Amino acid sequence: MLMTFLTHVNLAPVETDPVGFLWQLRQPVAITVLLILLGLHFPLRGVILMIAARCRGLKPSRTSVILCAVELALGIGILCLARFSTLGLYILLATYLFCILVAEAINCYIYACARQWRFFIPSAVSTTLGIQFLVWLLVLRPVAKQRVLLAFSLLMLAVFGASMLCDLLFFLVKNRGFRRVLSNIRIALPDYAGLALPLHTTDASRPEPLAPAQEAVEVLFQVSRHGIGIVGHCELCIDGRTLTYGCYDPASRRFFGVMGTGVIFRAPREKYLAWAMRTNRKKIVSYSLHLLPEQLLLVREQLAAMEKQMERWMPQECEEEFISRVQQVPGVEIFRMTDGPFRTYFIPTINCVTITNSILGHTDLGSALMPGVKTPGAYMDMLDRQLRSGSDIVVARHVYGE
8 A cells, every 4th residue: 555655656846844845746646635634634634523422421312323424424425525426525525615605695685684784795795705616626527627627725724723723822922912812813614524423512512500600601502302402502691691592483484494584583591591401401501701801891892783773572472483482581672683694594604603604713712714504513622622721711612401
């Protein structure tokens, strides 16, 4: 195998940097090397968490095991495509980009209807450039397509490597101004890589009894072992009250329920989380954020500005709807968005993660760049990286469950 690899390597001229070295490899070999890194990155995360669960004496759920098997199969499938069919891999990339462009085009429509030009213009520019790039991909010659795959793989590795480097520098450097710049360079995992991370995380952790909040601000993830709960749901807790955003108005839902009027409800933290764990059999992953007084003031100002864009709302009684059942929680308040960028909820891109990222984006945590679909797992991974690096912002993680 080594001799086969060496026969594909062009040894002259020699470059000292790894990117230059990869460019010297013959294209199929270079693409295969890079896709080994990309194709196995996200399935291995789930496998590692399952091994950690077994080492702690925990039994992973059947759903988690199935998801790990599916992720491994997808990773191996990508590697097989790279080995036997570059064209198939190229089609896969073009299809992925097309789906992202469709979601971004719908974003443009939503922001234009809401007259949110500050959000519409960047979305329209990225959609236009994306369409041009996709058309260019489709008309390329076969030889050029291999170079595009190599460049795309290199770009992904460089972007995520730079993000991890910024996480490290944020931990090492204490200068507030420099750290503020670094906090704005937050790049989350690709959407496909973080999809099942919430379930894997809860299965690898021994749940604790619900405890009072350690900090004024928490990021919460509700996870279950069935249905859409596998992906998780992201929520904020500010000053002891949770903030939950979703498409909870059945009368406004359209396009098979993926879009509708944005609804927010707020509830006392302990009462709501205890109800969610008891009634809906949820597990809660909590990340405590230690914010300085001026940053906490910015979060409260963001929340106050958002409250001006909503009105109180009383949903119709319907036991099948979650928003009707949540009224069992004492002290819950339900609002419907009437203005602003979150007036319309759209599952792939204007969702629970987007609103959390927007509110916390003015703090030192920064606003995460999340390409493609905004998944709770991708945002959870960013918080995990901060916690592991010894950040003084993300200071604790707890998994609550009965």
